[in-house]
Amino acid sequence: MEFNGLLPKLPKPVRLFLVAFVIVLSVGxxxxxxxxxxxxxxxxxxxxxxxxxxxxxxxADVMKFKKSKRQMLTIIHTHILSMSFIFFLLGILVWLTKLPTKLKVFLTVEPFLSVLLTFGGIYFIWSGVTWFKYLVIVSGILMTATYTASAMIVLYQLTFSKQYGNTFNQ
Known part of the structure; x- marks a missing residue:
């Protein structure tokens, strides 16, 4: 089965559902x-x-204390799981767009690496390896950039794809 370019070909109610999903996901x-x-x-x-x-x-304006091991494990656990689902679901939609395969691979694999680097890096910072803060910033920026690009591409192809005409008029 050919997945490339399938997104704009989906029935209008399915496209509307996916647009609503990506918008709400993005707000979150x-x-x-x-x-x-x-x-x-x-x-x-x-x-x-x-x-x-x-x-x-x-x-300091606000006093902050070092997080406990339990707090750190909770933060890392919940973020890695939830971000994995976010990028998995958005990645499925990216694979249904009409894009070059190499770009799809980057947009769908890179966020998982960034999630590991960001939250693994946070754990290393907490453990005392403070130079990881630079890695956390870079991986966080890259994760957000790939999320934004993926969401915009998916929304564009769901609503304004020129290849099949304006998909909401069909």
Whole structure:
């Protein structure tokens, strides 16, 4: 069975369902990024402070304490599982688009590597290997870029694919 370019050919009700899914998934994903921004973990030093605490900083606006092992395992466990499902489901949709295979492979495999590097890196930061904060920033940016590109491509091909005409008019 040929999967390349199947997405715009799906029946209108299925495409509408998928558009709604990708939009709601994206709201959830980007709300998570807003949370990261609010917890000061969007910066290199903020990542380290969020997991290792800032008790030694007398001028800190908000006092933070080093996360416990239980907290770290909960954070890592829930994020790796949930992000895996997010990227698995979005990846299925990417494989149904009309794109070059190499681009599909990148958009669908890279996020899994970034999830491991990001949350594995957070664990290493917590363990005291603080230079991993740079890896966490880079992998997090790459993960978000691939998510954004994948979601936009899927939404575009579900709604505005020129190859088959405007798919919502069919």
């Amino acid at each position: 994903y980007f709300t998570g990024l807003l949370f990261v921004s609010e917890t000061s973990t969007a910066s290199v030093d903020g990542i380290e402070e969020n997991y290792l605490g800032n008790e030694s900083d007398e001028n």
